[in-house]
Amino acid sequence: MLGIDIYDAGVIAGSQIAFFGLGWLFFMKQLFKDYEVQQRMVQISFSVTFALSCVMFELIIFEIVDIMNPTSRLMAWQFALHSMLVILIFLLPFYFFLSCCRSLFNSSTAVLTGTTVVLWLVFIYFFWKIGDNFPILSTKHGILSIEQAISRVGVIGVTVMAVLSGFGAVNAPYTCMTIFMRPVTDEDVEQMKQKVRQNLHMIIAKKRRLLQLEADLSKSAFSMSSNREEGFFRRVIGTVASLGTGLRDQIGTIKAEIEPLEEFGRHLFLEMVELNNGKDRVEYSKTLQGRYFNVLGYFFSIYCVWKIFICTINIVFNRVGKIDPVTKGIEIVVMWMGYEIDARFWSQQVSFALVGVIAVTSVRGLLITLTKFFNAISNRKxxxxxxxxxxxxMGMYFISSVLLIRMNMPLEYRQVITTILGDLQFNFYHRWFDVIFLLSALASILFLYLAHKKRPIR
Known part of the structure; x- marks a missing residue:
């Protein structure tokens, strides 16, 4: 028994180290590829959060495949979940507020620490108040129970999941299907390049004129200072002064003309980049892989319509699924097709495959989204x-993924997650996901429709 425990501990420790390395590599190669890492603690925090998130998905698969003994799995679950909650509620918010205070104030350590503690207490207050507005927890749990923390993390995480899922379900077919692509030809791209060049030539010509006028103004100012003490040249001084005033007016006029030209040039450049991207998309759609993604886009479209319909039905009739898709599929095969199969064996195999696919796609999708979001808004400061x-x-997202993935598992595996997470109102989270997903999908459809209509090729 002792050897098995050591083996189980080695499996979890090795997995944690491997996932930590993957998180570290992703952090360096994707998020910080264009920046110099300034704070090592930030990188460690991100990698540890990523590793614990992946370990929780791994433990779900271990439950299905029955790897490690149940006691070791339970201890690993408790370690991963408690560690994640400590990081999400205490460490990350505290270090975030400390970093903010360091960047804004140049005070002593005591002042920075005190300010950070106050801000962290404000965060805890609002984090706790989230639970007052949702039926997320049974009243029998104490104020310091783990259910109190998971229930509030779940609300935020499920909201993030639903928003990303709603946008992804709409954006995936929009980006993959050729029907939404605008025809872009080489002539369109060449005409836009010509406009960019013409605008650039105008800016250069005006800046040359501006430099010449500034040089003339400096010469006139030198003439005024050299003749200021001589009475004979007072008329000349007046003439030079009036000339200087005229030069300043011309300089102001040219500067006023250059500014809108530069702004117009930026818009032209962005439109040229958009045309080039559209041209590349059209060429890519003609390849074998592009045609594959076009077909996949139709599948995503059907899924999006079906998901919106199902979410609407669930919301209107206050319905939550009781049977997981795996068990439901096996029942259909047995009842309607007449096949005699080992339900327990195939339930385990299909559940393993389904959870594995969900885990991989969840991790990959979130990392891609984080990379795009970081590259769009980040700077060196x-x-x-x-x-x-x-x-x-990310941490809240993956805890919520474990919370929602419970419904996709047969009852025997679902019970383990229920025991680990505690006595939560699981049905609420599924209804909340449906509501936010529906709102996100409809808002994404409206946004992409307006964006598509406002982008004519000029």
Whole structure:
């Protein structure tokens, strides 16, 4: 028994180290590939959060495949879950507020620590108040129980999941299907390049004129200072002064003309980039892989319509599924097709495959989204703060994924997750996911429709 425990501990420790290395590599190669890492603690926090998130998915698969003994799995679950909650509620918010205070104030350590503690207490207050507005927890649990923390983390995480899922379900077919692509030809791209060049030539010509006028103004100012003490040249001084005033007016006029030209040039450049991207998309759609993604886009479209319909039905009739998709599928095969199969064996195999696919796609999808979001808004001053926020979102996202993935598992495996997470109102989270998903999908459809209509090729 002791050898098995040591083996189980080695499996969990090795997995944690491997996932930590993957998180570290992703952090360096994707998030910080264009920036210099300033705070090592930020990188460690992100990698540890990523590793614990992956370990929780791994433990779900271990429950299905029955790897490790039940006692070791329970201890690993408790370690991963408690560690994640400590990081999400205490460490990441505290270090985020400390980093903010360091960047804003140049005070003593005591002042920075005191300010950080006050801000963290404010965060805890609002984090706790989230639970007052949702039926997320049974009243029998104490104020310091683990259910109190998971229930509030779940609300935030499920909201993030639903928003991302709603947008992804709409955006995936929009980006994959050729029907939404605008025809872009080489002539369109060449005409836009010509406009960019013409605008650039105009800016250069006006800046040359501006430099010449500034040089003339400096010469006139030198003439005024050299003749200021001589009475004979007072008329000349007046003439030079009036000339200087005229030069200043011309300089102001040219500067006023250059500014809108530069702004117009930026818009032209962005439109040229958009045309090039559209041209590349059209060419890519003609390849074998592009045609594959086009077919996949139709599948995503059907899934999006079906998901919106199902979410609407669930919301209107206050319905939550009781049977997981695996068991339901096996029942259909047995009842309607007449096949005699080993239900327990195939339930385990299909559940393993389904959970594995959900885990991989969840991790991959979230990392891609985090990379795009970070590259869009980060700069060298805010990069560390943004990564801490992304780590916070990632941890809550994956805890919520475990909470929601429970419904996709047969009852015998579902009970284990129920025991680990505690006595939560699981049905509420599924209804909340449906509501936010529906709102996110409809808002994404409206946004992409308006964006598509407002982008004519000029």
């Amino acid at each position: 805010s990069q560390n703060l943004i990564v801490l926020i992304l780590a916070q979102i």
